[in-house]
Amino acid sequence: MTSKVNTITTKPTVSAHQESEVEGMALLKAVGNTPLLPLRRVTKNISPDVKVYAKAEWFNPGGSVKDRPAFNIIRSALYECRLLPGMRLLDSTSGNMGIAYATFGAALDINVTLAMPENASPERVSILRALGAEVVFTDPLEGSDGAILVARQMAKEQPDLYFYANQYDNPANWQAHYNSTGPEIVEQTQGAVTHFVAGLGTSGTLTGVSRYLREYNPEVEIVAAQPDAAFHGLEGLKHMPTAIQPAIYDPKIPDRIAEVTTEAAHEMVRKLARQEGYFVGISSGAAAVAALQLAAELESGVVVTAFPDAGYKYLSDDALWETR
Ligand code: PMP
Numbered sequence: 001m002t003s004k005v006n007t008i009t010t011k012p013t014v015s016a017h018q019e020s021e022v023e024g025m026a027l028l029k030a031v032g033n034t035p036l037l038p039l040r041r042v043t044k045n046i047s048p049d050v051k052v053y054a055k056a057e058w059f060n061p062g063g064s065v066k067d068r069p070a071f072n073i074i075r076s077a078l079y080e081c082r083l084l085p086g087m088r089l090l091d092s093t094s095g096n097m098g099i100a101y102a103t104f105g106a107a108l109d110i111n112v113t114l115a116m117p118e119n120a121s122p123e124r125v126s127i128l129r130a131l132g133a134e135v136v137f138t139d140p141l142e143g144s145d146g147a148i149l150v151a152r153q154m155a156k157e158q159p160d161l162y163f164y165a166n167q168y169d170n171p172a173n174w175q176a177h178y179n180s181t182g183p184e185i186v187e188q189t190q191g192a193v194t195h196f197v198a199g200l201g202t203s204g205t206l207t208g209v210s211r212y213l214r215e216y217n218p219e220v221e222i223v224a225a226q227p228d229a230a231f232h233g234l235e236g237l238k239h240m241p242t243a244i245q246p247a248i249y250d251p252k253i254p255d256r257i258a259e260v261t262t263e264a265a266h267e268m269v270r271k272l273a274r275q276e277g278y279f280v281g282i283s284s285g286a287a288a289v290a291a292l293q294l295a296a297e298l299e300s301g302v303v304v305t306a307f308p309d310a311g312y313k314y315l316s317d318d319a320l321w322e323t324r
Contacts, residue, residue: 012081022075027107031067032180034059036188036304041275042268042292049300052291053189055181058280058310062103063096065181065308069204070100072176073165074110083163088113090155090162092138092147094201094236095124096309097167102131113162115151117143121235123313145244168202169247177208185209185304186216194301197223197258197291199237199283203249205306210253224254225290233262236283236308258290265289266320273311281309282320 022028039052046052057065077083088111089101098114105112112133116124119140128135136154138147148168155164167173185193196213198206206224213220227234230242240249262282269285272278284307291305314320 012084014079014081018078022078022108025104025107027061027104028071030061031071032060033184036185037276037278037307039272039276039288039292042271042288043295046292046295047299050295050298050303051301052295052303053305054278054284054288054291055185055304055306056278057306057308060100062100063309063312064100065205065306066096066100067103068176068180069167069170069173069202070097071104072179073167073170073172074101074104074108076172077163077165078108083110087163088134088161089165090114090151091165091167092116092144092151093167094144094147095120095128095313096236097202098133098135099124099127099131101165102128102133105133106131113154115147115154117147121313122316127313144238148244167204168244171248173202173204174208174211174248177205178212179208181205181306182209182212182216185213189302189304191216192302193217193220193304195221195223195291195294195298195303197225197287197294197303197305199225199234199287199290199306199308200240200249201236201238201283202246203253205308207248207250207253209306221255222253223290223294224257225260225286226257227286228259228261234260234265234282234286235314236281237286258293260286260289268292269311269314269320270322278307279311280307281311281314283308 035056036053037056060067090113092115101112115136115138117140118137138150155162210222227237227239230239265282265285268288287305291303295303
């Protein structure tokens with residue numbers, strides 16, 4: 001009897017004060033509701049009855065699509081009392097999720113530790129340093145899977161220190177897109193969206209948006225863009241057949257997979273900058289390649305994709321910006 005009472009009284013709970021601090025955070029209000037931009041000049045060979053749009057995810061305060069899942073993961077961990085005072089948030093990242101965790105972590109006084117491949121762009125490393133995150137560099141040859149294995153090991157060794165956010169397996173990742181990105185796309189196209197195209201990293205964007213769109217209209221077609229090979233330069237994307245499979249990835253979701261080469265994505269990044277004024281990152285180029293390939297096959301339709309981040313983090317990549 002006594003122990004039962006004790007169990008109940010010692011279970012941690014979230015105070016109304018903590019909850020209102022999280023929900024009232026000014027940065028949170030700036031997440032989502034990103035513009036839906038038309039592709040207008042890179043659309044040669046496409047029927048005039050086919051429209052192609054991209055969600056401009058770099059408008060989020062942390063500069064990428066990953067603000068949506070990062071905030072949702074932190075919120076659910078706080079409310080479920082898995083991220084307790086004094087613990088550090090730990091995850092592996094290719095950069096953007098780490099920047100998002102570090103941004104909201106700073107605002108909510110949560111310390112952040114990130115496992116990240118050592119060859120991440122210097123811009124990412126500098127931004128994380130600026131935001132005060134701790135970075136553990138992992139073997140560049142092992143890519144994002146190497147960072148996952150290091151984060152798992154650290155979480156296992158110090159479970160009381162780390163809350164392991166585990167973006168690859170955490171349903172709060174795709175649910176963020178189900179609750180925000182998906183509804184925004186329906187609203188911004190006035191329900192006319194017929195196709196959705198997204199690059200695959202954790203698959204959170206593709207999974208969450210597709211689940212929402214298919215509930216809205218089961219006819220919506222889904223295309224996943226993925227690198228054409230295990231070794232590639234599409235930062236943020238995964239070659240699923242050879243990578244550790246995220247638990248949140250359901251291979252039945254995409255109607256088809258479009259394989260994109262690093263060179264095609266690079267060329268598209270330059271075109272988007274120079275012909276549309278959209279200064280985006282490499283995975284946006286890959287998403288645009290897949291979206292435009294699909295659009296060229298259609299007679300009519302509304303194709304929507306997501307541009308995960310802007311070009312700033314890739315400025316030191318001289319080969320990407322070569323002048324032609
Ligand atoms: N592009 C970039 C630049 C990213 O950082 C990520 C996230 N790793 C993605 C695309 C893929 O997004 P998701 O994890 O939702 O599949």
